[in-house]
Amino acid sequence: MTLKRELLHRIASDGPLSLAEYMREALLHPQFGYYSTRDPFGVAGDFTTAPEISQMFGELLGLSLAQAWMDQGAPPQITLAELGPGRGTCMRDVLRAVRGVPGFQPDVVLIDASEKMRDVQRGTLAGHDVRWADRVEDLPDQPLFLIANEFFDALPIRQFRRDATGWREIRVGADGDDLVFGAGPDQAEPMLAHRLEDTAPGDIVETCPEAARIAGQIGAKIAQFGGAALLIDYGDWRSLGDTLQALHQHQPVHPLADPGHADLTAHVDFEAIANACAPARYSRVTPQGIFLERLGITARAQALARNLTGAALDAHIAAHRRLTHPDEMGNLFKVIGLYPDTAHPPPGLDP
Template structure:
């Protein structure tokens, strides 16, 4: 498939021809967020007709349990009378809609909540308005109000632009995006890093050829969330696929039509993601002054919150076909080898707070 097939690919090729290879982080930012041709700017990527499906779209149980977790955290901090209930990258708004429904069982919580979404996609904002019309929208986390913050980020950090380095005989060289026979492809910067202080410690003894990934955008946002919660109170829950500990490896991937494709073939037409380094996120949380809990596997977290009991309640009023769907969703969300072990969960609370539900 030609790298010039998409309008965005032609734009990126011209940019490289004029200025030379560009950082992978810049390539990802353009592929996902270019105002005219970026992947998230032009489509609703979710569901069977899209490119991938997220946990809230698999079953209402996921959002309901997240809502109850937030309610438990809100009560543990004295049930503040006015607070920011925020979601980063809220998809269609399904998770928040389900969470709010669960929160209505908790007296006064929904009335005290002011819902805020951090979302840049105009297409997804429209879908979110249909499900959660009371929400207030932001382009960046920095503009969230300064009040107690109860926040969820589900499959948000995996789309943050990453930087990659490859170990060579000359040291760590940045992997950039250049042109090979007219096609977009990774190339190595000619000048290596002056040192390896910017890399996680686990990368420093990696063998020649190893690839190290860092995500400054993700750690900056995690530190911002942490400093907000440290200063004003609240709690946050980060759910994503990734690894518990920092380790070398190339995790960049592209999805189109629920199939893996070459990340450089059709920029703007495929979802680009990378595995989240939860060890680095936890360190960023601590740097921001709050307390990090976990990460734990999603299956264990949802089991601790009572997903089996919730599934049993739903089955009581289900038809045979609906009961089979509930069982299939439960397996997908919690089973080892599926989302249950692939996805991890990290919680953020003020220093000194007791371990929240699912992390005891």
């Protein structure tokens, strides 16, 4: 049995799946899901995230949160958490950067549902006092300083195509032995009423209810107990168009071709996250390159370069460019910060 065959049987029995249902099975199915069966990160995997490109990324995120902690009066009992921490590389670099900050001794929590990835993280963070949680709501009731890098883009989305009178949800059905996209019946979608102003018939709008729910949980904790969150992902202020993509071995593939064997992601709608985080406040959405430059990545890169030569120096220069240049990750990825209404945004971001 494969996941594709299991989904075909399910569709034959119960009818087409929403795109969110398909993504959830393809990514998290306990036996066949993409994240349940492999380490997808790095050159040997299917994609490379910013922490795997350079230590500078995690170091600067850590220092931004440490400064936010000081700006909020340096509370003694705090949580330092990461959503979707990958191999644990980012948190390792964060902890190295903040170890010299007097009094900054957080409870470190990684939120990851994959036991396979938890095992990888234990190796990366050996020697650090770390615990794991399944959900944001499992975090302690105390100030929360949180990182989510390329987490929200992997949450299941729904897609709706506008027509003349309403919206038709894009669904996953079957055509013989193939999974195919189709459209449900024309119907009103109250949650998309505001999108009639900036869309035309034929346009596709994506929603991610899980992203809004999680952003709301983060915002509620920060508003009540203090803290800050840095959410980094590719996307923009408002969703428009079909952004679903699948990657296998760093190459694009069809999202329905081989479920469970490719990474599925979609652009993040930062407006929806911002609206969901109340009563916490949110910063302006800022391109990753600008954010990192404000935090001093060039000075850090120059300091690290002094001890490098040859191929190592070339790779270091290329990493700095990849993280910051507008033609690479610098503009594609965006950063939004969440913070209490009694505080300022984390360093690197504007209110």
